[in-house]
Amino acid sequence: MTATAAEGIRRQRGRPGYDLESxxxxxxxxxxxxxxxxxxxxxxxxxxxxxxxxIYHHVxxxxxxxxxxxxxxxxxxxGAAERAQELDAPAIVRLEMLVRGTMAVLETRxxxxxxxxxxxxxxxxxRAALERRRSFDRLVASLMEEARRDGDIRxxxxxxxxxxxxxxxxxxxxxxxxxxxxxxxxxxxADSACxxxxxxxxxxx
Amino acid sequence: MTATAAEGIRRQRGRPGYDLESxxxxxxxxxxxxxxxxxxxxxxxxxxxxxxxxIYHHVxxxxxxxxxxxxxxxxxxxGAAERAQELDAPAIVRLEMLVRGTMAVLETRxxxxxxxxxxxxxxxxxRAALERRRSFDRLVASLMEEARRDGDIRxxxxxxxxxxxxxxxxxxxxxxxxxxxxxxxxxxxADSACxxxxxxxxxxx
Numbered sequence: 001m002t003a004t005a006a007e008g009i010r011r012q013r014g015r016p017g018y019d020l021e022s023x024x025x026x027x028x029x030x031x032x033x034x035x036x037x038x039x040x041x042x043x044x045x046x047x048x049x050x051x052x053x054x055i056y057h058h059v060x061x062x063x064x065x066x067x068x069x070x071x072x073x074x075x076x077x078x079g080a081a082e083r084a085q086e087l088d089a090p091a092i093v094r095l096e097m098l099v100r101g102t103m104a105v106l107e108t109r110x111x112x113x114x115x116x117x118x119x120x121x122x123x124x125x126x127r128a129a130l131e132r133r134r135s136f137d138r139l140v141a142s143l144m145e146e147a148r149r150d151g152d153i154r155x156x157x158x159x160x161x162x163x164x165x166x167x168x169x170x171x172x173x174x175x176x177x178x179x180x181x182x183x184x185x186x187x188x189x190a191d192s193a194c195x196x197x198x199x200x201x202x203x204x205x
Numbered sequence: 206m207t208a209t210a211a212e213g214i215r216r217q218r219g220r221p222g223y224d225l226e227s228x229x230x231x232x233x234x235x236x237x238x239x240x241x242x243x244x245x246x247x248x249x250x251x252x253x254x255x256x257x258x259x260i261y262h263h264v265x266x267x268x269x270x271x272x273x274x275x276x277x278x279x280x281x282x283x284g285a286a287e288r289a290q291e292l293d294a295p296a297i298v299r300l301e302m303l304v305r306g307t308m309a310v311l312e313t314r315x316x317x318x319x320x321x322x323x324x325x326x327x328x329x330x331x332r333a334a335l336e337r338r339r340s341f342d343r344l345v346a347s348l349m350e351e352a353r354r355d356g357d358i359r360x361x362x363x364x365x366x367x368x369x370x371x372x373x374x375x376x377x378x379x380x381x382x383x384x385x386x387x388x389x390x391x392x393x394x395a396d397s398a399c400x401x402x403x404x405x406x407x408x409x410x
Contacts, residue, residue, distance in 0.1 A: 092407065153406050157397045165401050168377020169370050176369055192362045196370050200405030201358050202297065 018050060020058045024072075027065040028111045036066055036115075037122070063125050070119065070129040073112040076105035077136050084143070091146035092153065096194055098143065099170065103190035106173055114174045140167065166197055223255060225263045229277075232270040233316045241271055241320075242327070268330050275324065275334040278317040281310035282341050289348070296351035297358065301399055303348065304375065308395035311378055319379045345372065371402055 026047050030039045041062055045052040059065055080101025084094045106113050116133065119126045141163045147153040153162070170193060177189065231252050235244045246267055250257040264270055285306025289299045311318050321338065324331045346368045352358040358367070375398060382394065 152408055154400065154404065154408050157392060157400050161394070161397045162401060162406060164381055165374050165377070165398060166406065168380065169374035172370070172373020172377055175373065187362060189366070192366045193370060195359065195362050196367060196405070197401075198405050198407040199359065200401070200403050201367060201371065202403040203357055203359050204409055 018048075018054060023048065023055055023058055024065060024068055025111075028069045028115055031066065031069065032111055032114050032118075035118075036062075063123060066115075066123075067125045067128075069112055070116050070125070073105065073109055073116040074129060074132045074136075076109050076112075077102060078132075080105060081136060081139050085139075090152065091143050091150055092198075095140070095143040095147055096198060098140065099166070099194055099197060100190045102170055103173070103193055106170070106177070107179060107189060110174060110177065110179060113171075117171055117174060137163065137167065169193065169197060223253075223259060228253065228260055228263055229270060229273055230316075233274045233320055236271065236274065237316055237319050237323075240323075241267075268328060271320075271328075272330045272333075274317055275321050275330065278310065278314055278321040279334060279337045279341075281314050281317075282307060283337075285310060286341060286344050290344075295357065296348050296355055297403075300345070300348040300352055301403060303345065304371070304399055304402060305395045307375055308378070308398055311375070311382070312384060312394060315379060315382065315384060318376075322376055322379060342368070342372065374398065374402060 023044070027039075027044055030043055030047055033039075034043065039062075041052050041055055044062075044065075045055055048055070059068075080098055083101060084098040087094050087097055089097075116129060119129050119133075121127045121130050141159065144153060144159050144163055144166075148155055148159060153159075173189065173193070228249070232244075232249055235248055235252055238244075239248065244267075246257050246260055249267075249270075250260055253260070264273075285303055288306060289303040292299050292302055294302075321334060324334050324338075326332045326335050346364065349358060349364050349368055353360055353364060358364075378394065378398070
């Protein structure tokens with residue numbers, strides 16, 4: 001690399017809006033709008049108002065951006081899982097903590113979670129993400145099993161179905177939740193979701 | 206139309222697998238696989254193993270197939286709504302009946318509901334479908350309001366959020382439910398969904 005090229009990159013790195021973080025933020029937006037397959041590096045460059053080469057300075061392929069974006073959602077979930085597992089409390093309490101953690105990730109990393117939930121496993125990166133997602137689902141299922149053995153979760157519904165309905169309810173939030181325009185205030189979205197998921201709609205008689 | 210052409214169509218009409226119903230069934234499959242925009246009449250013809258002209262005998266445009274497919278889901282929901290409204294019972298009972306009706310439509314018309322849930326409003330037909338969907342959502346919201354006034358639905362969660370979480374849970378079923386391979390037997394999917402939605406995961410203490 002010539003001294004001039006290196007200088008150019010140093011300047012680029014220092015320029016706000018051109019660092020990897022900004023590229024990633026725009027990439028996840030464009031992937032969500034057009035679908036990953038439909039979005040080209042050209043599209044990203046246009047949206048950022050920079051040359052394609054400036055993106056290739058950060059990543060060698062579009063798939064790297066996909067991997068980083070999916071990891072951002074999955075790392076969030078993994079962190080929530082770790083915190084829930086470390087808790088010295090009954091499984092039902094750890095499960096509720098996990099649901100709250102998942103909701104927090106959804107609120108703070110919405111575009112990344114949206115992208116993750118649309119992944120169908122067409123590429124190696126997508127399949128790796130689906131495998132991490134499944135291991136998260138297995139944790140939810142095992143906490144649920146434990147809570148059921150403790151007598152804290154209803155036994156009249158298949159536990160797999162229960163886990164799927166719970167995940168479905170939580171994940172559906174990406175369809176309508178927009179940060180800053182929450183209709184849930186002053187009750188947090190996590191409180192609302194936990195109240196409905198654990199306590200149900202109906203007022204107990 | 207020449208006598209020979211009419212004869213050809215008569216034969217086609219009589220031939221199993223070539224009536225409008227079969228065309229529609231295949232169309233909704235192809236739309237779900239490739240996305241409506243990505244699916245061409247050529248794709249449909251290939252899948253059916255017939256000439257494009259044989260499809261144009263039934264419909265003049267691809268959008269007509271979309272409209273018919275979306276209506277199949279929406280008519281199902283409208284029927285469930287009508288039956289729930291006719292019921293002489295408290296709002297909470299009518300709401301549960303509506304949830305059961307929605308689940309039944311989901312089970313029997315899965316590909317049509319899947320297609321409906323992916324509609325984003327890109328065309329006139331899609332916008333009309335979204336409007337019908339919104340009027341269904343308004344009914345759910347109004348039943349919920351009434352049940353809340355009756356003291357039957359918890360008042361600690363915003364009613365819009367409650368309605369969205371409930372719809373989200375029910376609609377998420379399209380992601381994993383496959384007719385005939387239900388893990389819910391002997392408890393029906395509708396029973397499971399109602400138990401979780403109305404009663405919650407947690408065993409009441």
